[in-house]
Amino acid sequence: MSTPLPGRSAPVAARLRGVASSPVREILALTERSGVLSFAGGLPAPELFDREGLADAFAAALHDAHAGRSLQYSTTEGDPALRARVAERLTARGLPTGPEDLLITSGSQQALTLIAAVMLEPGDRVLVEDPSYLAALQAFQLAGAVPVPVPCDGEGLLPDEVERLVAEHRPKLLYTVPTFHNPTARTLGEERRRELAAVIERCDLWTIEDDPYGELRYKGEPSTPIAAIPGAAERTLALSTLSKVAAPGLRIGWVRTPADLRGPLTIAKQAADLHSSTIDQAATARWLAGVDLDAHLARLRHVYGERRDAMVAALPDVLPAGSRFNRPDGGMFVWVRLPDGLDATALLPRALEHEVAYVPGAPFYAATPDPRTLRLSFTTHAPAEIADGLGRLRAAFAGA
């Protein structure tokens, strides 16, 4: 291993100085100790991956007449067959999309980085939910931008507050996860979406609608994408991913973009990685062509819905008196607020002593954290394990 030369520090760019390593990733490392039953990660359940279907799809991509192409360099915008499949699915979900509207990215995380590179100057403001998805905050900060938290209620963004903060900060962008938000699982109702779309139009506010969880709905009707509402449509970049519905290891995401940003985003993607993995895209296109996606999603929804039910049914007996939590209609998380005076970060070591883990909410806040909050994920454990883990959490919180 090489040792740093005495007195020398490597030339790291100024824009990296304000960007801390994600505390959530550090907490996740702690929670991966064997014996710890973890509600901390935001992971899909591995037993629900369609391993056989994906194995067949990869074999086909490698063996058929196009194998040379699947292993070759390719176009930056992405595999045409994959873009066509994704466009069909988005159109069926109420967001009319052509393949040419899409740029395939290496996970939707890369779409965030590319948008930040294309649209943000150092010092620009970005409106974000309070709290917000941590890795989006990192992507904006890496571009030198400053996240400005928007006050939210149990549904999410308050449109009046968005409008007030636009007047105050003149932000370059609004970033929102309106459906089964990470970390809070909040979902904007239909009326609120229309109010928000009206603000976006009135303020001419460019918006990123990030939707990794919308297909994981266990109750109620699908939400209208903000990108489909006239007025907001022309100013909204819609992001999504196969990470939560197929497998995150594929690293297949996309951005659906208004025409004027297509060229700049493609240039940024060329500079980042030329294109996403050709074989992964080819196999994913084949998987989407062969799988009964509705049946696959119905299975995910059934299993995750049972897990969510098990968690929300048990929580009243687990949390200290005066705690509050939501009962989300989808997604992967339950958001908890402990009573005044309790600090979820300070209580985590006690939980780990009882071999159970969660993620404190504090790191997800762009400005002032609420120390009482924490996020629990219900997706990776069967109901009996959830009961076991929540029993440990009750013991950890007892007397807190």
Ligand SMILES: Cc1ncc(COP(=O)(O)O)c(C=O)c1O
């Ligand atoms: C809100 C949100 N956006 C984006 C991502 C990134 O997902 P991926 O890069 O796997 O598509 C996640 C992952 O958890 C997320 O929760």
